Amino acid sequence: GNSVTQMEGPVTLSEEAFLTINCTYTATGYPSLFWYVQYPGEGLQLLLKATKADDKGSNKGFEATYRKETTSFHLEKGSVQVSDSAVYFCALNSGNTGKLIFGQGTTLQVKP
Amino acid sequence: NAGVTQTPKFRILKIGQSMTLQCTQDMNHNYMYWYRQDPGMGLKLIYYSVGAGITDKGEVPNGYNVSRSTTEDFPLRLELAAPSQTSVYFCASSYQGERNQPQHFGDGTRLSIL
Numbered sequence: 001g002n003s004v005t006q007m008e009g010p011v012t013l014s015e016e017a018f019l020t021i022n023c024t025y026t027a028t029g030y031p032s033l034f035w036y037v038q039y040p041g042e043g044l045q046l047l048l049k050a051t052k053a054d055d056k057g058s059n060k061g062f063e064a065t066y067r068k069e070t071t072s073f074h075l076e077k078g079s080v081q082v083s084d085s086a087v088y089f090c091a092l093n094s095g096n097t098g099k100l101i102f103g104q105g106t107t108l109q110v111k112p
Numbered sequence: 113n114a115g116v117t118q119t120p121k122f123r124i125l126k127i128g129q130s131m132t133l134q135c136t137q138d139m140n141h142n143y144m145y146w147y148r149q150d151p152g153m154g155l156k157l158i159y160y161s162v163g164a165g166i167t168d169k170g171e172v173p174n175g176y177n178v179s180r181s182t183t184e185d186f187p188l189r190l191e192l193a194a195p196s197q198t199s200v201y202f203c204a205s206s207y208q209g210e211r212n213q214p215q216h217f218g219d220g221t222r223l224s225i226l
Contacts, residue, residue: 004154032212043116043202043217044155051212089154097162098143098206098213099170102154 135203
């Protein structure tokens with residue numbers, strides 16, 4: 001079945017460090033891939049998405065490229081800020097009912 | 113812009129009690145979803161609906177019921193609360209079920225069953 005695997009957290013970085021959060025997936029067909037972010041006490045917000053192979057999603061300085069050959073969708077940011085501290089979820093949607101399959105989430109803590 | 117609104121935000125129940133978690137959206141979305149979020153486990157789909165009058169089970173439906181009488185509302189009911197249902201519950205909606213459509217989430221209901 002379909003599944004998403006994220007790197008274990010928590011990830012602790014200093015401000016202005018480079019961020020990578022790994023995400024790999026298993027899916028039939030041609031899924032769409034998403035990164036959601038959850039700030040403390042809030043719901044999930046869409047961060048970026050990619051809908052076909054080699055697409056790059058980007059938003060707020062974050063980027064992720066849909067790599068079909070490695071079944072990956074790693075999240076990157078060149079210089080993190082304290083305000084980026086949150087839980088990040090990778091997810092895929094491969095069907096026609098909109099159902100999302102989520103990874104377990106990766107907690108990011110950025111220290112000043 | 114209200115988006116997806118969930119009530120209540122917090123609730124403590126005793127074992128065996130029942131309650132309804134409310135969810136309403138004002139974006140005229142056809143598709144709505146209920147997830148539960150357990151620590152370190154990501155989100156699991158409980159039930160979903162593709163339109164008024166149509167609901168279907170997700171990955172973890174046992175112990176829950178839903179109804180969808182209007183486009184806007186999608187309540188989730190717990191009939192006999194059990195400690196295993198302690199979790200954070202999220203409601204979400206999307207305009208269509210196509211694979212490239214993102215979902216919009218509410219702020220969640222934190223439920224404890226003691």
